[in-house]
Amino acid sequence: MKLVVFGASGRIGTELVRQAVAAGHTVTAVVREGSTLQVPLPELRLVAARAGVAGGLAEVVTADVMDPSSIAPVLAGHDAVLSALGPRPKGPSDVLTSSARSTSQAMQDGGVRRYVVVSVAGIHTGNDGPVTKYLVKPLLQRLLRESFADARRMEELIAGSPLDWTIVCPPRLTNGAAKGTFRSTTEGTVRGGFTITRADVATYMLDAVDDAALFRKTAVISN
Numbered sequence: 001m002k003l004v005v006f007g008a009s010g011r012i013g014t015e016l017v018r019q020a021v022a023a024g025h026t027v028t029a030v031v032r033e034g035s036t037l038q039v040p041l042p043e044l045r046l047v048a049a050r051a052g053v054a055g056g057l058a059e060v061v062t063a064d065v066m067d068p069s070s071i072a073p074v075l076a077g078h079d080a081v082l083s084a085l086g087p088r089p090k091g092p093s094d095v096l097t098s099s100a101r102s103t104s105q106a107m108q109d110g111g112v113r114r115y116v117v118v119s120v121a122g123i124h125t126g127n128d129g130p131v132t133k134y135l136v137k138p139l140l141q142r143l144l145r146e147s148f149a150d151a152r153r154m155e156e157l158i159a160g161s162p163l164d165w166t167i168v169c170p171p172r173l174t175n176g177a178a179k180g181t182f183r184s185t186t187e188g189t190v191r192g193g194f195t196i197t198r199a200d201v202a203t204y205m206l207d208a209v210d211d212a213a214l215f216r217k218t219a220v221i222s223n
Contacts, residue, residue, distance in 0.1 A: 001025050001026070001079040001080060001209065001210070002025070002026045002028075002077060002078045002079050002080075003020055003025050003026070003027050003028070003078060003079065003080050003081075003082060003209070004027075004028045004030060004074060004075055004078050004080070004081045004082070005017055005020070005027060005028070005029050005030060005082050005083075005084065006030050006065050006071075006081065006082070006083040006084065006085055006099070006103065007030075007083060007084035007085040007086070008029035008030055008031050008037060008060070008084070009031045009032070009035040009036060009037060009038060010084055010085070010086065011038075011173075011175070011198050012084040012086075012118060012173070012198045012201055012202055013029075013084035014037070014038045014039055015198050015199045015201070015202035015203075016082055016084055016202045016205060016206065017029050017037065017039065017044065018039055018044065018202075019199075019202050019203060019206055020206055021044050023206065025206075028059055028060075028061055028074060028078065029059075029060045029061070030060075030061050030062075030063050030065065030071070030074060031060060031061070031062055032062070032063075032064070032065070033062055033064070035062075036060075037060055061074050065085065065099045065102060065103065066098050066099060066102050067102060068102045068103075068105040068106040068109065069106075071102065071103065071106045072106040072109055072110055075106055075107060075110045075112050076110055078112055079112070079114060079209075080112070080114035080115070080116065080209045081103060081107060081112060081114065081115050081116070082116045082117070082205055082206075082209070083099065083100070083103065083115075083116070083117040083118065084118055084202075084205075085099050085117075085118070086118065087120070087146075087147035087148075087150050087151060093146055093147055093150045094150055094153070095150060096119070096150045096151055096153070096154035097150055097153040097154045097157060099154075100117065100154045100157050100158050101157055103115070104157065104158065104161045104163060107163060108161075108162065108163070113163055113164045114163070114164050114209060115158070115161075115163045115164065115165040115166070116165070116166045116168065116205050116208050116209055117154075117158060117165065117166075117167055117168065118168050118169075118170070118201065118205070119151045119154065119155055119167050119168065119169045119218075120147075120148065120151045120169055120170070121169040121170055121171040121189060121190075121193070121220050121221075121222070122137060122140045122141065122144065122148060122171070123141070123148050123151050123152050123155075123169075124169060124188065124189050124218075124220055125137055125188075125189065126187070126188025126189055127185070127187070127188035127189045127190070127191050128188075128189050128191065129191055129192070132191075155167055155218065159216075159218075164215045164216065165215070165216060166208045166211075166214045166215065166216075166217055166218075166219060167217075167218040167219070168201065168204060168205055168208065168219055168221060169218060169219065169220045169221065170196045170201045170220075170221055170222065171190075171193055171194050171195055171196060171222050172194060172195045172196075173195070173196065173197070173198050173201065174195050174196070174197050174198070175197070175198060176197055176199075177197070177199060178197055178199035178200045178203060179197055179200055179223050180200070180203075181200075181223070182196060182200045182203075182204060182221050182222060182223050183221065183222055183223070184204065184219050184220065184221040184222075185219070185220055186214070186217040186218060186219050186220075188220070189220045190220050190221065190222045192222075193220070193221070193222025193223070194222065195222065195223055196221060196222045196223045197223065200221075200223060201221065204219075204221050
């Protein structure tokens with residue numbers, strides 16, 4: 001497939017680009033002004049060569065994801081958009097909401113329908129045990145109230161769009177190698193699921209792209 005990755009310079013975005021190239025997808029990696037890919041292009045091409053695949057990194061593009069007119073030309077001819085943008089850790093923020101609004105508009109204008117985006121598990125409570133539901137989640141929601149509010153608004157905006165979207169909600173993110181196994185549900189939350197590696201989040205997102213069962217679904221995932 002031909003994929004666009006927003007937030008390609010971040011840690012989940014880096015994994016998305018690396019794994020997509022290794023799987024043979026053609027990737028357009030979008031970064032903001034002043035940012036670069038964490039993985040050098042020659043290394044990515046070597047990843048593709050070692051995997052024996054015909055795809056690979058098409059280009060790295062600098063664009064303002066908040067401006068539909070800036071990203072619309074980037075989306076032309078692509079099969080799907082994956083967003084690894086994250087909320088600001090502190091203070092008021094509308095990064096997720098504004099970027100989703102801009103991306104949704106550009107996708108509709110350009111005829112691209114498949115949209116896979118990262119959110120957060122902390123704003124969902126279905127199936128949680130008593131300790132998580134009444135102690136852990138309320139504490140997180142107080143500490144991260146601005147970023148959680150941004151994530152909620154983003155999810156509502158995307159769910160109201162006509163796109164074939166999937167919202168992927170991981171819990172606390174960890175670094176390191178992929179574990180290769182994870183749990184997921186589109187009905188509530190994963191009970192006892194407190195962490196997941198960024199590499200596994202990227203794997204789930206890539207697998208979700210052509211999984212019609214996940215169209216217009218919110219999936220909570222964890223290791």
